Amino acid sequence: MSGREQLAAAARRVAAEGLVVGTGGNLSVREGADVLVTASGVDLSRCTADDVVAVAPDGTPRDPEAAAPTSELPLHLGVYADTDALAVVHVHAPWSTAIACVLDELPVAHYQQLLLGGPIRVAPYATFGTPELAAGVRSALEGRSAALMANHGAVAHGSSLEQALERALLLEWLSALHHRASALGPVRTLTEEQQHEVVLAALARHYGSPA
Numbered sequence: 001m002s003g004r005e006q007l008a009a010a011a012r013r014v015a016a017e018g019l020v021v022g023t024g025g026n027l028s029v030r031e032g033a034d035v036l037v038t039a040s041g042v043d044l045s046r047c048t049a050d051d052v053v054a055v056a057p058d059g060t061p062r063d064p065e066a067a068a069p070t071s072e073l074p075l076h077l078g079v080y081a082d083t084d085a086l087a088v089v090h091v092h093a094p095w096s097t098a099i100a101c102v103l104d105e106l107p108v109a110h111y112q113q114l115l116l117g118g119p120i121r122v123a124p125y126a127t128f129g130t131p132e133l134a135a136g137v138r139s140a141l142e143g144r145s146a147a148l149m150a151n152h153g154a155v156a157h158g159s160s161l162e163q164a165l166e167r168a169l170l171l172e173w174l175s176a177l178h179h180r181a182s183a184l185g186p187v188r189t190l191t192e193e194q195q196h197e198v199v200l201a202a203l204a205r206h207y208g209s210p211a
C-alpha cells in the first residue's frame with residue numbers, strides 16, 4: 001500500500017471506530033521530508049488516496065492543483081516540529097470532546113493513562129485552524145503523546161499511524177472512564193508516587209516490547 005492509501009485507510013478506521021462523525025477530524029503521516037495530510041472537508045468514512053495531499057515541511061502543497069489540505073495543517077506541522085512523531089491524528093471523539101468541554105486536565109485515575117505521558121492537558125479554546133489553536137495544542141502536548149482541545153476534540157501522535165490511532169482510542173476510553181467514575185462518586189486519582197511505580201514496573205518488564 002502506498003503512503004496515501006495507508007493514510008486513507010487509517011482515516012476510514014478512525015471513522016469506523018466512532019472517533020469522528022463526517023468531516024470532524026484529520027490525519028497526517030510523514031513521508032520523507034514531506035507530510036501527507038487529509039484534504040479539508042473530507043468525510044473520513046469515505047476517504048480515499050485521492051483525498052490525501054502532500055505538503056512540504058513549510059506547508060506548501062506539492063501539487064498546486066490538488067485539494068486544499070486540512071484546515072488544521074498548522075497543528076499537524078507544529079507537532080512534527082516539536083516532536084519525533086511520524087503520524088498525527090485529530091478527532092472529535094464523543095467522550096474526549098465531552099471532557100474537553102468541562103475539565104482543564106484529565107487526571108490519572110487509571111494507570112494506563114501513563115502510556116500517554118500522565119495527566120492530559122486541555123489546550124485552551126481557539127478557533128479551528130488558527131495558529132493560536134496550534135500553539136495551545138503544542139504546549140498541551142509537552143511531554144505527552146495526546147492532548148484534549150477545549151470545546152473541540154483531541155489530538156494524538158505516534159511513531160506510526162497505528163500508534164497515533166491507538167493513542168486516540170486510549171484517550172477516548174480514559175475519557176469515558178472518567179465520566180463513569182465521576183458519576184459514581186469523587187474520582188480517586190493515582191498519587192505521583194504510584195504513577196512513578198507504574199513507570200518503573202513497566203520499564204522493568206519491557207512492557208509493550210514483545211521482543
Ligand SMILES: C[C@H](O)[C@@H](O)[C@@H](O)C(=O)COP(=O)(O)O
Pocket residue numbers: 023024025026038039040041042069070071072090128129
Ligand atoms: C471545522 C472543522 O471541522 C474543524 O473543526 C477541524 O478541526 C476539523 O476537524 C476538520 O477540518 P478539515 O476538514 O479542514 O480537516
